[in-house]
Amino acid sequence: MMKSIDYYRKNPKQARSQATVDxxxxxxxxxxxxxxxxxxxxxxxxRLAGVGIGTLYQYFPDKNAILITLARQELALTGEAVNAGMSPPMDAGENVDPLRVSIHALIQGFKGRLRTRKALIEALIANGLTEELTFPVDLAMKEVLAAGTEGGDAGGSGMTPVKAYVLTRAIVGVIRSAAMEETAYFGTQEFEDELVKLAHGLMAV
Incomplete structure (x- = not known):
């Protein structure tokens, strides 16, 4: 169960306050x-936000609180991006692989300010909030598992909780590692193809 900790010193309730926090x-x-x-x-x-240091401290007690709040925001946005990309294009046809569509959405969800994401992940780990790293994406991964099952790759043994855990961590772990390491093949077609093979293989066992 994830820790529920509010790192705000003062919650922004008005539009102006929210704009300052943003x-x-x-x-x-x-x-x-x-x-x-x-x-x-x-x-x-x-200084970069254009606010006084006193104003900053009205909302956040320290730098750590800013990083944790930003990390949670980025993870939520990643989850939303993944969910938004789960539906195949209207012109995709009947032969579309739902598992590939889901994995493609996951990869796209991890793109963007990679150095920022790396620092935020490190901040969550340092604060004992490791579970929060996977929570939003875990929700999206349920769609991946459902997609694979509908495609007939669940295997004779079915999708057990352990099997789902291993598959989720395998796919998300590879994507996150490639993103954090800024590898040249992150987001390439070959990278996506290999992940799709991995997912189909694990689900067929």
Whole structure:
């Protein structure tokens, strides 16, 4: 069960307050991407966000709280992006592989500010919030498993909880590692093809 911890010092309830928080989080993301976590001090974040340091501390007690809040936001957006990409194109035809569509959506969901994501993942791990790394994507992966089962790859033994866990971690783990390592083949057709083979193979066992 995931820890439910609110890292806000003051929750933004009005539109103006939310805009301030959004500016702080976006500034943190930009600094992490361009210069890395060491450069993302509260002073640097406040300066880039265009707010006073006192204003920043009204909402966040420290840098760590900013990183955790930003990490949760990014993970939620990743989950939404994956879910949005799960449906095949209207002109895909009847022979579309639902498992491939799902894996393609997962890969697309992990694209974007990779250095920022790496720093945020490290922040979650350092704070003992490892489970939050997979939670939004786990929900999306249920669609992947359902897609594979509908395609006849569930195997004679069926999709057990252990089998689902192994498959989920195998697919998401490879995608996350490739994204964090910034490998040249991340997002290529060959990369996607190999993941589809892996998924079909695991589901057929």
């Amino acid at each position: 500016a702080i989080l976006e500034a943190a993301a930009r600094i992490l991407q361009a210069e890395g976590p060491r450069a993302a001090t509260t002073n640097a974040i406040a």
